[in-house]
Amino acid sequence: MPLKKVIETKKISRVFKNGDIEVHALTDIDLVIEEGEFVAIMGASGSGKSTFLNILGCLDQPTSGDYYLDAVHVNKLSKNQLADIRNQKIGFIFQSYNLLSRTTALENVELPLVYDRTGRFSNSKELAIKALGEVGLEDRIYHKTNELSGGQQQRVAIARALVNEPALILSDEATGNLDSKTSIEVADLFVRLNNEGKTILMITHEPEIAQFAKRMIYMRDGRILTDEIIKDRSTKESALKDLELTAEAIE
Amino acid sequence: MKQTLKILKVAFQAINKNRTRSILTMLGIIIGVAAVIMTISAGEGATMQVQNQISGLGTNLLMIQTKSEHKAGINVRMGKPIYKKDFEILQKNAIYMPNLSPLLAIGAQAIGPDGYKSTMVYGVSYDYFYITSREIQFGSFFSDEDVKTAKKFCVIGQTIRKELFPGQDPIGKQIRIDKVPFTVVGLLKEEGSGGMGQDMDDIVLAPYTTIQNRIFGNRKRGYNMILASALSEDHIVDAKIEATELLRESHKIKANDEDDFEIMTQIELQEITSNITGILTLLLGAVASISLIVGGIGIMNIMLVSVTERTREIGTRLAIGARESDILTQFLIEAVVLSLAGGVLGVVLGVIGNQIIYKATNFYIPTAAYSILIGFGFATLIGIVFGYFPARKAAKLNPIDALRYE
Numbered sequence: 001m002p003l004k005k006v007i008e009t010k011k012i013s014r015v016f017k018n019g020d021i022e023v024h025a026l027t028d029i030d031l032v033i034e035e036g037e038f039v040a041i042m043g044a045s046g047s048g049k050s051t052f053l054n055i056l057g058c059l060d061q062p063t064s065g066d067y068y069l070d071a072v073h074v075n076k077l078s079k080n081q082l083a084d085i086r087n088q089k090i091g092f093i094f095q096s097y098n099l100l101s102r103t104t105a106l107e108n109v110e111l112p113l114v115y116d117r118t119g120r121f122s123n124s125k126e127l128a129i130k131a132l133g134e135v136g137l138e139d140r141i142y143h144k145t146n147e148l149s150g151g152q153q154q155r156v157a158i159a160r161a162l163v164n165e166p167a168l169i170l171s172d173e174a175t176g177n178l179d180s181k182t183s184i185e186v187a188d189l190f191v192r193l194n195n196e197g198k199t200i201l202m203i204t205h206e207p208e209i210a211q212f213a214k215r216m217i218y219m220r221d222g223r224i225l226t227d228e229i230i231k232d233r234s235t236k237e238s239a240l241k242d243l244e245l246t247a248e249a250i251e
Numbered sequence: 252m253k254q255t256l257k258i259l260k261v262a263f264q265a266i267n268k269n270r271t272r273s274i275l276t277m278l279g280i281i282i283g284v285a286a287v288i289m290t291i292s293a294g295e296g297a298t299m300q301v302q303n304q305i306s307g308l309g310t311n312l313l314m315i316q317t318k319s320e321h322k323a324g325i326n327v328r329m330g331k332p333i334y335k336k337d338f339e340i341l342q343k344n345a346i347y348m349p350n351l352s353p354l355l356a357i358g359a360q361a362i363g364p365d366g367y368k369s370t371m372v373y374g375v376s377y378d379y380f381y382i383t384s385r386e387i388q389f390g391s392f393f394s395d396e397d398v399k400t401a402k403k404f405c406v407i408g409q410t411i412r413k414e415l416f417p418g419q420d421p422i423g424k425q426i427r428i429d430k431v432p433f434t435v436v437g438l439l440k441e442e443g444s445g446g447m448g449q450d451m452d453d454i455v456l457a458p459y460t461t462i463q464n465r466i467f468g469n470r471k472r473g474y475n476m477i478l479a480s481a482l483s484e485d486h487i488v489d490a491k492i493e494a495t496e497l498l499r500e501s502h503k504i505k506a507n508d509e510d511d512f513e514i515m516t517q518i519e520l521q522e523i524t525s526n527i528t529g530i531l532t533l534l535l536g537a538v539a540s541i542s543l544i545v546g547g548i549g550i551m552n553i554m555l556v557s558v559t560e561r562t563r564e565i566g567t568r569l570a571i572g573a574r575e576s577d578i579l580t581q582f583l584i585e586a587v588v589l590s591l592a593g594g595v596l597g598v599v600l601g602v603i604g605n606q607i608i609y610k611a612t613n614f615y616i617p618t619a620a621y622s623i624l625i626g627f628g629f630a631t632l633i634g635i636v637f638g639y640f641p642a643r644k645a646a647k648l649n650p651i652d653a654l655r656y657e
Contacts, residue, residue, distance in 0.1 A: 057570070059650050060651060083572050083573060084572065086571065086572045087573075088572070092567075092571060094567075094654065096563075098564075098567040100564060101268075111567075111568070112571045114258075115568070115573045115574070115577060164572075
């Protein structure tokens with residue numbers, strides 16, 4: 001039985017018009033990501049990876065081409081339908097966490113369920129506590145976000161991305177604001193979640209973080225340059241060891 | 252429903268997070284609502300007092316006077332004066348007006364042994380006391396016989412007593428009005444201030460015959476007015492018709508000609524003053540409403556700041572599946588909750604303010620129920636109107652830009 005396609009794009013292009021100038025941010029991108037994959041997208045600034053992520057995350061729509069998310073044809077959806085799709089099928093993780101300030105971890109994680117209109121979640125509090133458990137924050141449930149470290153805040157954000165049982169987790173530079181060790185821990189958390197069957201797509205600048213994924217896509221000038229399976233994936237242990245070696249070398 | 256409850260909770264959390272700011276924002280609404288309630292109530296209080304005063308003028312009162320017109324601020328008499336003959340015709344023929352009294356008014360200096368005072372001196376008949384239902388504290392009224400024989404008697408109000416006879420019993424003493432000596436036979440009970448602020452106790456009453464003969468020195472002089480009381484409240488209209496017919500006959504007015512006199516009943520007087528005070532209340536309320544609008548602008552201002560400050564939050568909410576309408580509702584509810592809470596506190600402040608004014612000035616202000624409704628309703632309306640623009644701005648944010656907002 002073939003695996004379910006979580007993402008399927010057919011010749012997706014995105015053109016920004018700024019007066020008379022047309023900027024081709026994305027050109028004819030074909031991409032299929034199947035259930036259970038863990039994909040890292042790399043590329044320089046301006047390579048189009050953020051635009052691509054916005055489209056995949058249903059925050060933006062392609063100028064041309066077709067996008068299917070979990071078998072839903074996204075192109076033709078209204079604003080409200082897009083909002084609902086984001087709510088049901090996507091879990092977002094941002095570089096700067098984007099948590100509600102002075103609000104408890106629990107309330108932050110519950111937030112996607114506030115906007116759930118399907119009624120499929122009966123007990124949002126239980127689900128939020130479960131999600132916080134999955135990211136190892138069971139003892140921080142009632143802490144307010146400003147009482148948590150950066151790594152813990154990003155874990156809360158990850159729990160928030162998990163709570164609605166999305167088809168796809170999208171991470172936009174999730175480790176960008178974290179130190180190396182915490183970054184490795186977050187990347188390791190992604191690996192664990194992926195091992196439990198979550199489909200993860202992450203954008204990152206850092207090759208050592210990308211190395212945790214199963215598949216790496218490299219973008220340049222709005223096109224996919226390379227798309228290959230990672231053979232020697234990093235693990236938490238190997239990455240921490242590399243980190244130590246680097247530190248020693250500097251000394 | 253559940254969705255609304257959730258969003259309501261979100262709004263309350265946001266307000267609670269910025270408590271100081273929320274309270275400061277509410278202050279505008281609080282003061283506005285309190286001002287509306289207090290001004291409207293003060294207007295109502297004044298209306299009530301004027302109405303009480305008018306009913307205090309007498310029972311089922313009718314005032315018959317020469318037709319006058321306001322010209323350049325001066326009352327100009329248009330018709331024939333009301334003469335003794337007219338009064339006698341009314342007295343003789345009227346069925347619906349058992350009590351009738353001429354009224355001759357003159358502003359004069361009342362001089363006593365220990366003081367003097369400028370006051371109003373009214374020449375009236377004995378019926379005046381029935382018509383106006385004024386009561387005597389000491390002494391007695393002058394009698395019908397005293398009026399007929401034009402005795403130099405007078406009845407004085409409390410203010411006159413205080414000025415002319417400080418600490419003394421005035422009964423039997425003499426006062427001089429326009430060089431004519433009058434013997435004080437009675438002292439009126441205190442009445443307080445009138446609806447228009449005049450002192451109802453700053454008054455001297457004397458037989459109209461005496462005033463006409465001695466003060467005016469002209470027996471032919473017309474009266475300022477004739478006061479009458481109708482048989483009962485139900486007969487006020489009958490009395491007015493009767494008086495009109497009798498006077499038209501007496502003045503020999505032809506069938507198609509207009510009356511050259513005016514008859515005003517107590518009810519009409521009440522209507523007129525209630526119109527005036529109503530307009531006054533409306534004006535005051537309108538002025539107070541302006542402060543509510545200013546309060547609303549304060550809310551809008553704070554909500555705009557709040558939207559800008561929370562751009563990232565809005566972006567996040569949109570990204571994780573909030574619809575535009577969810578964001579709109581959230582911010583609208585925040586604004587409405589702010590103004591409603593301000594409204595509640597404003598009502599409390601207004602009611603307390605009324606009490607304080609009452610305690611301080613003894614001017615009774617009944618807190619009008621409708622003023623609370625107006626203040627409260629207006630506060631809600633303002634929350635919606637001034638909250639809508641910022642809320643719309645929030646809802647229309649592009650999630651991508653909002654998420655990147657620094």
